[in-house]
Amino acid sequence: MTEPKIITERRGHILLIGFNRPDKRNAADFEMLNALAAAYGELEHDPELRVGLVHAVGDHFTAGLDLADLGPRIGADGLSFTSEGGINPWQVSGEQLTKPVVIAVQGTCLTLGIELVLASDVAVAARSTRFGQLEVARGILPFGGATLRFPRAVGWGNAMRWILTGDLFDAAEAHRIGLVQEVVDDGEQFDRALAIAERIAAQAPLAVQAALANAKRAVRDGDAAAEGELQPALVRLLQSEDAAIGMQAFLTRSEAQFVGR
Template sequence: MSYDYVRVERRDQVMMIGINRPEKANAFNLQLVSELSSAYAELDADDSIRVGVLHGVGRHFTAGMDLREVAPEVSRGKSLLAPGGISPWLVEGEQLSKPLIAAVHGKCLTLGVELVLAADIAVCAASTTFAQLEPQLGLFPFGGVTVRLPQRAGWGNAMRWLLTCDEYDAQEAYRIGLVQEVVDDGDHLTRATQLADKIARQAPLAIRAVLENARRALRDGEAAAELEMPRLAQRTFSSEDGQAGIASFRQPGGSAVFVGR
């Protein structure tokens, strides 16, 4: 597909998805939200792609929401997604079935923090700063931060930043678990791509099963996830990739080639 505010590039089995509105610090207008939701659906549907990397083009990851355009639609309760799109914040409708890594730099504000929380792994540049500003403006942050940040950071750490609207730095984001690695400025995209390439070398059916079960535990509780474990084990152990992995384990120095079936 062709986009105006999203840059999509395929690198082997990795899809690079760039938020591409640098002249507005990558702030989300209606078209950008719609296009990003379409890009996520494209990532999920492309059988040749195993991992996605989300990043910002230009000086910043994103300055958050373009209120002049987006606020009226939210006020009317309208969906911002493209038809058939997947919510980039994964709070409504279909969920991504493939891993997504966020590569963050510059300013990461409001909806940007929620994009990071919706990703499976996040890497940020050392000078990155974060803030959740909606309550300062009398607004509710609707991209999942009220659920995911307390899960990730603990109640006190989450409320410290959600209720004060203060800005915090990369080291604090790492301390509370918002990001998993902090790298030198300019290296965030390289490091995220390295991680994506490593994940892409694993068996895709097993990776999807791990994501599915872990997300089930977060959404529906541990008991629901435990009930699914035998089914997922049977599915992966009996798959072509599972059989290849078992065979390679029996051979000293052997390695499996995973096909994703």
């Protein structure tokens, strides 16, 4: 039997989502994109899951799109690959993800790989990772969110330097401009990303999701819209079981075991 191109594993409250097409440097074809969207849907819709961790099997994170497979599928309305129940991992259409995603990258991280980093919440890169937003060299534009998120994440000039030239850059540069949050020795990126995901998963999940939602609201709709939701969100959270658990843990100086209610 052919191995799945996206592999998933539950580890406590974390869903591991792995690119598994190493013989093609994890280039994404339609089957892989569809399975990735399904995995994001599983993360979103399962109340027991609190954090996603995206990683890749093999030496490379992704070489980008498999244009030989996907090119003929791009129609008048663009490219659609999300089935019912799935969520577009790049968050540029359809249902939006409400849970945090940590991502670990290594080797080659091109085009949609960078855009997946930008659509995630915390990124860890192996030291030898090479990044490239190559679309303009292929006669197309980034369509997975780089034009929106790259300038916000790293500043206009830093984003345009790499988007408009298609040049490759290294992990040190990715860290300097803020594309990734940590750079670790090769082979350590998954373990470090998992440690961060576990730390997030140990916090009160409703509070994590509320904080994430408010930050995303500010980005999408402006500070005033996000400000208007702060106090109502606080009131809702204070009525949760987790708020009581957190207060009790504070008073007893013990570690809180949150239940997500």
